[in-house]
Amino acid sequence: xxEIIAGLCVLGGSGFxxxxxxxxxxxxxALNRMHASTKAGTLGSILTLIATALLFGESSVTARVIATxxxxxxxxxxxxxxxxxxxxxxxxxxxxxxxxxxxKP
Amino acid sequence: MIPExxxxxxxxxGFALVMVSLxxxxxxxxxxxxxxxxxxxxxxxxxxxxxxxxxxxxxxxxSSYIDIAITVALIGFLATVALARFAxxxxxxxxxxxxxxxxxxxxxxxxxxxxxxxx
Numbered sequence: 753x754x755e756i757i758a759g760l761c762v763l764g765g766s767g768f769x770x771x772x773x774x775x776x777x778x779x780x781x782a783l784n785r786m787h788a789s790t791k792a793g794t795l796g797s798i799l800t801l802i803a804t805a806l807l808f809g810e811s812s813v814t815a816r817v818i819a820t821x822x823x824x825x826x827x828x829x830x831x832x833x834x835x836x837x838x839x840x841x842x843x844x845x846x847x848x849x850x851x852x853x854x855x856k857p
Numbered sequence: 858m859i860p861e862x863x864x865x866x867x868x869x870x871g872f873a874l875v876m877v878s879l880x881x882x883x884x885x886x887x888x889x890x891x892x893x894x895x896x897x898x899x900x901x902x903x904x905x906x907x908x909x910x911x912x913x914x915x916x917x918x919x920s921s922y923i924d925i926a927i928t929v930a931l932i933g934f935l936a937t938v939a940l941a942r943f944a945x946x947x948x949x950x951x952x953x954x955x956x957x958x959x960x961x962x963x964x965x966x967x968x969x970x971x972x973x974x975x976x
Contacts, residue, residue: 766875804911820927823930834942835897
């Protein structure tokens with residue numbers, strides 16, 4: 753039974769990681785790509801780590817998996833926030849903002 | 858279907874999906890038009906490698922790959938933060954992101970083109 757649950761977690765996590773990679777490749781803008789990579793990628797790796805913890809079933813492995821998940825959940829929003837701020841500043845500094853830009857006076 | 862067989866098949870499918878995601882992120886890293894696209898692609902590659910380490914720990918039964926996942930997550934976070942701060946600070950010091958040299962920027966400011974955007 754636990755193998756089936758872990759297999760479903762592996763399939764779902766890999767599917768989410770694949771969707772994140774597809775979004776990073778296919779979406780039109782840097783901010784849209786960041787959105788795909790941060791949310792779907794984090795969820796996918798968390799699901800695969802949960803599958804690892806289920807299959808090993810040892811307390812040391814589970815503790816390390818929980819530490820990894822907590823680290824991912826703490827750092828992914830910070831990294832995305834910093835990349836987003838840098839991207840917006842770069843777009844502001846660009847010479848000719850697009851005509852529909854609300855930042856243009 | 859036997860549960861072990863299902864798990865083996867799903868691990869194989871998971872390896873294929875994670876590798877395709879890694880290749881797509883690498884293509885974006887090589888082709889990305891701007892600097893932020895490359896940083897985002899590097900972040901995506903880090904996340905893919907973490908998932909790959911978890912799958913490989915399941916496949917081989919060696920739990921030390923979880924430690925590799927923790928380390929890769931730490932290094933990837935540090936690299937992303939460092940690159941983002943580098944991008945912001947590079948803009949603040951001299952505005953050569955636009956492709957102009959500082960002398961050209963000064964010339965453009967004296968000609969009055971920049972006054973439209975400056976408060």
